[in-house]
Amino acid sequence: MNKQRKIGLFDSGLGGLTVLHALEEKLPGVDKVYYGDTLHLPYGDKSDEAIRSFSREIVGFLAAQGCDVIVIACNSASAAAGSMLEESFPDLTFINVIDPVVAALAGSVPRKTALLGTRATVRSGAYAKRLAAFKVPHELVALPTPLLVPLIEDGFLGSGIEESVLEHYLNDPSLNGIEAIVPGCTHYPLLREAAAKLRPGVDWIDAPAIVAEAVDSVLDAAVDGSGSTTYYLSDATPSFLALASSTFSIKAHWEKKVL
Template structure:
């Protein structure tokens, strides 16, 4: 059985495009609808209640657009909202993501693994459970990558300010002895070339984008929801926040011509200020 309906992906912003890239490479025939919640980025410093509520709003929007499966292309949103999403839509395949602690522990030679992620991911119960399950026998050093998401959302991948910021975050991990560093936020994957320049060949970087794409393929196959096309998959982008700015940043990450549509107000949570006082509400999204 096959299914021509689109996949639905969402992230706090454009970081999940790194996951979309892996899905597109593995499943070129799938149509994809992508929601970049850039108006509320970054998620990492937001209350869990807000992240969960935003995630549910975005998933509801994706399903109204015909999504056959939901991909949470964000580690922080997975930690905050995956359970709630699965409870809300038990018949829909939901694929989340977690920092690649398991492969990192297998790859380290020093016995020290570094995890660069948002504070929301690092402080979550889900991440603690991940360490309990896969982090035994090694030392796991964590570092909140404060400020990095904002650079990616601006389309900045190489400025001197970014270089200095990223170097400081990485130094905290390597000074602790880490020889493997997990990029535990989808935004950080776009900083991988710069990180490799800063670290040199002795430090291994790991992310989970390709593994998530394989999981998407497996779940669609199990559910009989794979497209029967071998190519020609189309991408539709939606965003909250400043559509022109998101479009400009997206042009650096995706083939030209991909202009995000602005999310309707119904997907922009008029009640967000009750969950996060002082939030800048994008009523027109």
């Protein structure tokens, strides 16, 4: 009894595409639906109630498209809406972007690790609380790095300016002696090259690959789809579509869908 499965992903905007890319690499044959809630971006600025309300609407839409595995491809939504979604949609399987990464940290050699995130993610303490449950002596230092998302969204990758800004953050005294960096926002994996150049000895945690691994583990062994991906956005400005094409390498058609 081999059921065909379909993966739905959502984010407030384009950041979740880093997770989609990892899924396409890991699970090329599975059908996927991506929803970018660009009408309400950024989630990092919104209240938990608002994020829960947006997330519930989106998951209802993805379920109606036939998705039975949902990837919450946004740190703010993972922290604010994860458990509510699991309760509201008991028939769906959820993977968020925080738990698999925390589990990977807990299972690795304890070392001083930097968590870079938006102000909202750092304030939520979501990573630290979940890591604490594992009772391992892993030192996690969270630093809010709020300029990184607008920097990426304004197309500054490759300008060299992203390195100056990242350097400024990594020079924060609280990060002295770090051995690893967790990109605690789905945009940040795009800064991997800059980080490798600035801190060649520091391990950059490949969060999208860890999340894709977690998705793979909940799927049936034999998944048999066409490997198609459908893209939906709740709002689309020309600058946004240009960014999707350039920075996130999405040349496909986006359908506008307000929920």
